[in-house]
Amino acid sequence: MSTVAMRVLDRVAERMSRLAAQRTSRRGLLARIGALVVGGAVLPLLPVDRSGRIQRARAQAFAETAQTTDPTQCNYWRYCAIDGYMCSCCGGGPSTCPPGTYPSPSSWVGTCINPDDGQAYLIAYRDCCGKDSCGQCACLATEGEMPVYRPQLNNDIVWCFGAPNMVYHCSSAALIGKA
C-alpha cells in the first residue's frame, strides 16, 4: 500500500478514534461491544471484549436455527446480524467480493455462534462496493442491531468507507477471530 493511501486511511481512523474516545469516556459502552475493523486489524480505538459475554446472549437465538454449509441462505451462521444482498449469490462468497467490486476496508463487527462447535466468533460485516445492488438473496437479521447513533452496531449504513466508491453491491461476513 502506498504511503499516500496510508495517510488517508490514518486520517479516517484517527477521526473514528477521536469520535469514539470522546463518547466512550462517558460510559464506556462502545468499548464493550463495538469495534471498527480496518483491513484485518482492529483499530486501537476500542478495546475488544474477548469474552463475548454480551454478544453471545444476543447471538444465541439466531444460532438455534443456523447452518454452516450454505452461504446463499439467510440462516448461514455468520449472517446473525447481516442486512442486504448476500455476496455468495452474486459471484462472491462470505469473504470474497464479486468480480469488479471492492471489500470495504472498514466494517462493523458482530458476534455469531457457530452451531457446529458452539463457539462465538467475531464477524466483520464488510460491504462489497463499486457496483449497484446485486439484487439476489436479500436477508435481514437484527440480533443485537442498534440505531445509527451507535454506528459500530448498525446495519443500515453503507459500509464502504475507504473503498474506491460508495455504491453498495452486496453484504459479506468475514470471519476475523474468536470472540
Place this chain on the structure above:
Amino acid sequence: MSTVAMRVLDRVAERMSRLAAQRTSRRGLLARIGALVVGGAVLPLLPVDRSGRIQRARAQAFAETAQTTDPTQCNYWRYCAIDGYMCSCCGGGPSTCPPGTYPSPSSWVGTCINPDDGQAYLIAYRDCCGKDSCGQCACLATEGEMPVYRPQLNNDIVWCFGAPNMVYHCSSAALIGKA
C-alpha cells in the same frame, strides 16, 4: 417558439423527410400507413391514407374488447398499438403528460376504432419524456406493430425525438383526427 428552436426542429423533420422519401419512392408502403407527427401537424413527408382501410382491419380485433371510459386500463380504445407505462396512471392522461415531463414533439401514428361509434381515429403515440419510467400500468398491444426498420409503425422506439431529454417516462395516446 423561437426561431432557433424552429431550425432544430426543421432539421429533424427534413432528415425524416429525406429518409422517408428515398425509401417510400420504391413501393410507397409508408405512404399508406405511417405518418410522422410533429406538434399537432403531420409533416409533409407522407401523404396520409384517410380511408383508414388498412389500419381498420388491424384495429378491429382490439376494438372488440375495448372500452372508452377508463384510460388506466390496457383495453382503453386508444391503446390498440401502445407499449409501455400508461401516463394515466402516473399523474397524466391519454393526452396529458405527468408533471415535470414533456410530450414528445414527434410520434408515430396508429389507427384505433372507437367502439362507441365504430369509427376509426388516428392516434399519436407520443412518449412523455424527462423522467425515468413511471412503472405503473404496463400495457403491450401489438396490432399492426412493425419492426424498427419501419420506425413509423414501431412501438419499441423511445419516441422523444425533439423533447428536452430522451428519458422515457410513460406512453400517451392523443387523438389527432379521424382516419
Place this chain on the structure above:
Amino acid sequence: MIRGRWTPPLFGVAGFALALQLSQGIAQERGTEGLPPEAVLEVSEEHTTAVLPEMDPHWVYVLDPVFPHLIASKIYVVDGDGPRILGMMNTGYVPNLAVAPDRNTLFVAETYYARGTRGARTDVITYYDPRTLEPTGETVLPRGRFLVVPKKPNLALTTDGRYLLSFNMEPATTVSVVDVRERRYVGDIEVPGCALVFPTGPTSFSMLCPDGSLVHVRFDPEGGEPEIVDGEPFFDSEADPVFEHAAVSRTDGRVFFVSYEGRVYEGALQPEGLDIVASWSLVNEEDRAQGWRPGGWQLLAYHAPSDRLFVLMHRGGPWTHKQPGEEVWVFDANTRRRLARVPLAHPALSLAVSQDDSPLLFALSEAASLTVFDAVSFEEKGTLEGLGDSPFLLYVADE
C-alpha cells in the same frame, strides 16, 4: 451503387441546449403554415403537461430507495383522497427529502456518480417546484452526505425553514448547513460521535449520541464558532435504545422518542435545545406479556392539532425492532391513554398523519402498498398497490 458520406455529429453540446429551448412551446405553438393541405389533420386535442395545484395537506410524498437499483430511487406524490399518484421525482443514491414550511419548495439531498455507479461523485441539494415537479436548481454539498438506508432525521430544515441541515458520516460525523434562501452551502459543523438532526430553532438543532444523551448545537450562519452543549443521558442506550425516527412537531414544539421496549420519552423544543420532560410506556403489563412492542422503520406519527400519537406495534421477541407493525396504536399524548388499536391488513413499516383538521393516516407496507385511513374514525379509505419497489418513508406538509 451510390456513394455515401461520413457525417459530423448532429447533436453536440450546442444541440442539446437548443433542444431544451425547443420544448417550451412546441406542442402548443407549432403551426401548420407552409404544409400542403393533405398533410394537415384536424387536431382535436392539445398535448399538455399537468401542473399540480398548491400542495394539499392530504398529499403524501412516498420515498422509495429502490433497493434492487439504489441509484434509481424515486419519490411518488400521492393524493391521499383517492389514493392516486399525482406525479413523481427521480432522485439519486439513498436520497432524503424535506418539505418547506411555506410548502413552496421540496428539497432533495442526493448523490450521483458521473457514470451511474462509477466516475466522479457529486452530492447535491436539489430544489423542486412542488407544482411542476421540476428541479429549479441545486447546491453542491462539497463534504458529501451520509450514505445509509434513507432515514428522515438525516435531513431537516431549521424551524423557520431558512437552513437545511444534512447529517454526514464519513465516518467522522458532521452536519452540513445550506442556506436555502440564498441557495448557498454555508459549511459543515463537526459534532464528534453524535448522529441525525432534530432542529430546535432557527439556527439550532440537537443530535442523538451513543451514550443515550442529546447534544445541542447552535450555529452562526455568518461563520462564528458553533456552540455545542452536551446533555445528560436520558435513556439506556445499551439496554433499551430509542428508535431513530422520532415524532417532532415544529407546530406545537412537542417531540416523542420511542424505545425498542416501548418507552416514550417526551421532549419539548426549547431555545436552548431539545429538552426531555417526561417518560411513559406504550405497553402495560398485559401488552408486554403478549409480546407487543413497537417496530418498523418510520414507526411513529404525531397529529399536533389533536395531540395524538400513532405507533406501529407487533408481537415479537427482543431484536424484532425492524419487524413491520400488525396494528397502529393510537394514544392521547396528554392523558397517555390508548384510544384505539387499528389492525392492518398489510403489516406496515412506516406511518404518517396529515396535519389538518380532517386528518388522514397513511400506512406503508413491506409489500409496496399504501393504505389510507381516516385518522379520527380509523375507517379505511383505500389502498394503492404496487407503489414502486421498496417504498420506505412518508412525508406530509406542516410536520
Place this chain on the structure above:
Amino acid sequence: MIRGRWTPPLFGVAGFALALQLSQGIAQERGTEGLPPEAVLEVSEEHTTAVLPEMDPHWVYVLDPVFPHLIASKIYVVDGDGPRILGMMNTGYVPNLAVAPDRNTLFVAETYYARGTRGARTDVITYYDPRTLEPTGETVLPRGRFLVVPKKPNLALTTDGRYLLSFNMEPATTVSVVDVRERRYVGDIEVPGCALVFPTGPTSFSMLCPDGSLVHVRFDPEGGEPEIVDGEPFFDSEADPVFEHAAVSRTDGRVFFVSYEGRVYEGALQPEGLDIVASWSLVNEEDRAQGWRPGGWQLLAYHAPSDRLFVLMHRGGPWTHKQPGEEVWVFDANTRRRLARVPLAHPALSLAVSQDDSPLLFALSEAASLTVFDAVSFEEKGTLEGLGDSPFLLYVADE
C-alpha cells in the same frame, strides 16, 4: 459547553483520487505494526475480490434493461453449467453489448445523464475486462446512439472484431463506427431509412430497409467515401415482415431471417454483402392450422457446428409477434427438417445456444427466469429464477 468548529471538506476531488489508490491492497496488505496487542485479532480469512477464468463457451451474458428503472440496467454473467451468477455489470440507459471474437473484451454501448435522468447526456462505448468485470476505458459516441428497447442488431463488431458498429436513429439513420483497437471514434455513416447492422466483412455491413430489401455498406476507416449498394426486396415488408433478430454466424457465414408468418430467408455473408440464397417455411399446413407461429424478442438461435436452428414458437393469431414462445422448435438448417419440439415450462422471450461441441440452449422467460437445456438431448439442466427485473437479451461467445 464546548466550542465547536466549522470544518473544511474532507474528501474533495483529491480525496477520491487517493481513496482509489487506497483500494488496491488494503484488504491484503495493511499490517498490525504499532497497534497495542489487545487491539489485534487473529485474522482467519483474507477478504478478496473474485476474478473469473477465461470466458467459457457455456457462459451467457444476460442483458436486463430494467423497464421500471431504465437508467439502472444490468448485464448478468451466468455460468450455464449450474446455472449460477458469476458477476454483473452496471450499464446505462437502454444499453447494448458486443463480445470480442478473441473473448478478451466486452463492449457496452450506453447512455448517461449527468444527474441520472437529467443534465448533460453522454453516449459511450465502455470497454470491460471479462475476467474482472471492470471497465477499462470508454470511447464517446459524439453523435449519440439509437434509444430503443435493446435489440442485438443495434450493435455489432465487424467480422474480424476491429470495428464496432453502433446503429443510430436521431431520427435520421446513421451507423457510428468505432475502432476498438485504437479505442477511437471513426465517424458516422449516413444510410437514410435503413436500420440495424449486420456485419458482412472486416469493413462492411448490411442493413434492413423498409421496403423489404437489404442495403450493403463498405466503409473506409481512413475516411474515404463509403460505398452504399441497394439490394432488391426479398420479403414483403407489408404483408409479412422479418423479425429484427436474425441468426448471424460469423463462423460459417450463414444468416437466417424469420418472418412473422414463419418464413425463413437464408443468407450468406459474401464479400459484396449479405446475400439471400434460399427461402423456406418453419410451419407446414398442419402447424399453420393449429396457429403455430414464431414470436418473442430474440426468438432465433443458430448452432454453427451442427447447422441447427432454434426458434421460439407459440399458438396465436396475426400480430402476436411479441408473444413468448411455448416451445422451441429445432431444425436441421440443411435438410430444413424439424428435429424436435422442446416444450417450455416458462414461456420464453429470448433464446441462445452456446457454440461449442457440447452445446447448451438458453431460454429466457418473461418471469425473469433462465432455463438451461442440453442443446442435443434437450434435457433440462436447471433454471435460475429471479434474474433481475426484465431480462431481455442473451449473448454467448463466438456467435
